[in-house]
Amino acid sequence: MLAGAQESYWIESTAPTAYPRLTEDLDTDVVVIGGGIAGLCTAWELTEAGHRVALVEADRIATGVTGYTTAKLSVLHTLIYDDLRTTFDQVSAQQYARSQQAAVDRVAEVTARLGVDCELERVPAYTWAESAGTLEKVRAEAAAAAAAGLPATFVTETGLPFPVAGAVRVDGQAQFHPRKYLLALAGDLTRQGGRIFERTRATGLHEGDPCTVTTEAGHTVTARHVVIATHYPVFDRALLFARLQPRRELVVAAAIPAGQDPLGTFLTPDDNTRSVRTTPYRKGERLLIVTGEHFTPGNGDAAERWQRLVDWTGQRFPDARIVYRWATQDNSTTDRVPFIGRYRPGSDNVYVATGFGGWGMSSGVLSGQLLAALISGDAPEWAGLYDPRRLGLLREAGTMLKAQAEVAGHFVGDRVRSSHVDSIDDIAPGSGAVVRIRGQQCAAYRDAAGEVHARSARCTHLGCIVSFNEAETAWECPCHGSRFAVDGAVIQGPANSPLPPFE
The missing domain is CATH 3.50.50.60 (FAD/NAD(P)-binding domain)
Structure with missing residues (x-):
């Protein structure tokens, strides 16, 4: 559980x-x-x-x-600036930094002008490294971010309750209640x-x-x-869709004593990404929000990944008490x-x-x-x-070709791949599976009462075959990230119409 x-x-x-x-x-x-x-x-x-x-x-x-x-308002987007000055140019890196910082400052300005109580806190942002390979990238990022005009420095000490190999620090960032x-x-x-x-x-x-x-x-x-x-x-x-890559990521939120607040927003690309921040919670406590374990929708055991995140949080913050968990999704462009x-x-x-x-x-x-x-x-x-x-x-060519090869693999391969169940009778209560019936693929879910909800397994966006995310009780398209409820209703696009009933 x-x-x-x-x-x-x-x-x-x-x-x-x-x-x-x-x-x-x-x-x-x-x-x-x-x-x-x-x-x-x-x-x-x-x-x-x-x-x-x-x-x-x-x-x-x-x-x-x-x-x-996770609601981090930051210009420090993992390791973006060294990449921008290499794949674009130095001017583009500077424009990215100025425009993103203007957005962070806009929230602070509007919050003050409208008198919004959104728990806005100005804090430093860090991208930290634990492995030797990431450490060199972090050093390069600190130099690139500074060259882009940000108040970026390379540091070896942070507010995290564990040692880091090194980190980029940028002051003047924020976190809030979105x-x-x-x-x-x-x-x-x-x-x-x-x-x-x-x-x-x-x-x-x-x-x-x-x-x-x-x-x-x-x-x-x-x-x-x-x-x-x-x-x-x-x-x-x-x-x-040929230039966007969907990514799903898990979140756990834990109550910690207010005195253990690391005072900042933190992210590392190590360990399949780990992101840390806090927000006000109950008296004497902060809510620690930890994100990571990213994967393509429809690919991966969310329950197992959530457990990894829970374990990591307990190891790094021993007094943390998990109170919430959820998942988020975003798209990255090919550049x-x-x-x-x-x-x-x-x-x-x-x-x-x-x-x-x-x-x-x-x-x-x-x-x-x-x-x-x-x-x-x-x-x-x-x-x-x-x-x-x-x-x-x-x-963009390399990333675009790789992404479309993965989509093509799902579009063709998932149509001929065997399911882990042979018939609807094999589906346990609370579970779902794609079952082939009369030569067609059916997305079948059996609820706790034993009733079967059967929908077409073809995503209504471009026709890829969905798969079942048992931890979140949803059908997911591995091609472009559309998500559907067990009754076929659209949870998340790009699909704009529900999975039709399977008669």
């Missing part, structure tokens, strides 16, 4: 939202699709700039990927005249001047501009820089924000700043760095 309640602390510690569904056709200046941090920040920045804005969210705002983040911040932003947005519609799934997009977005219920939103901020683009005419800007060549009025690579807090806020500036006709100097229309074949 895994320790901790399987729920996000951010969601559990805040009240649910109840914005209305869209029940009629609507005309506006900008429609933002997606109510996570990128969508909400974009909608708020546009409203601040005087635009009429409508935001549509398929479920509830800030309950998707944003509701399951839901408290975003719900306050949503409230201010609607007070200024912006509109939010929950339980309103966008299913169609007609590009033009104006554009038209169609919802699952058949209503339309007509707007001059459209922003697709759905984490993984639900409309992918730009073929971004590690997010796609934020015009959707594709010839797309003058449609914009996208995706590919944050595990750093969605700063990049989500940056998306709001950048997209609002582009739509208002005032692009900042770093707009070209994030432009989704860029394509560096030398930078």
Whole structure:
């Protein structure tokens, strides 16, 4: 039995939202699709700039990927700066540093201006090394980050309760409660005249001047501009799926004595990634949030990986008491820089924000700043760095080919691979499996009462075969990361329609 309640602390510690569904056709200046941090920040920045804005969210705002983040606001994105100055150039590394720091500072500015109680704390950020190989990379990263204009130093001492081989330290970073911040932003947005519609799934997009977005219920939103901020683009005419790699990562949260707070945010690429931060919790305690064990959705035993994370936390923080656990998901681009800007060549009025690579807090806020500036006709100097229309074949070719080879392997191989069960009768209560019936693959789940829920095993995005994640009770597509509930409902895109029933 895994320790901790399987729920996000951010969601559990805040009240649910109840914005209305869209029940009629609507005309506006900008429609933002997606109510996570990128969508909400974009909608708020546009409203601040005087635009009429409508935001549509398929479920509830800030309950998707944003509701399951670790919420570190940092410019120190693992080992990014040494890579940027090598694969791009020194100017690009400097622009990345300035734009990401501007996003961190924007949260502090808005928090103060609106009087938001989101537990914002300014702390240093560290990327640490334990192995000799990583140590040399950390030294190079410290030099590259300093050359990019950040107050970066190489240190051998941190606030962690165990020794490190070395670390990059950057001061002036932050951590906060993401839901408290975003719900306050949503409230201010609607007070200024912006509109939010929950339980309103966008299913169609007609590009033009104006554009038209169609919802699952058949209503339309007509707007001059459209922003697709759905984490993984639900409309992918730009073929971004070939340049995005989904990654799932696990989280455990443990109560520790307040005096054991390491006072910072920390990450190491060693041990299949370990990320550490804290947040205020009960009197005399802090909540230690540990992340790691990343894997491709549909590939890997989540329960076993969670246990590894629990064990690591107990070894490094002996007084830690696990109280929550959850999982998060993100997408990385093939050159590690997010796609934020015009959707594709010839797309003058449609914009996208995706590919944050595990750093969605700063990049989500940056998306709001950048997209609002582009739509208002005032692009900042770093707009070209994030432009989704860029394509560096030398930078991206190797990663892109490897990713597509893995997708092709699943697309073909999973259709002929045998299941670990021969028939639905072999599926135990609380378990699921893909079973071949009459030559077709059926995603079958048996609930605790013994009833079988049977859906088509073909992902409704591009037709890959899903697999069952028993620890999270969900069907997952290993090709592009779509996730479905046992009744077939979409949990996470890019799929935009449910798994159909298997008769």
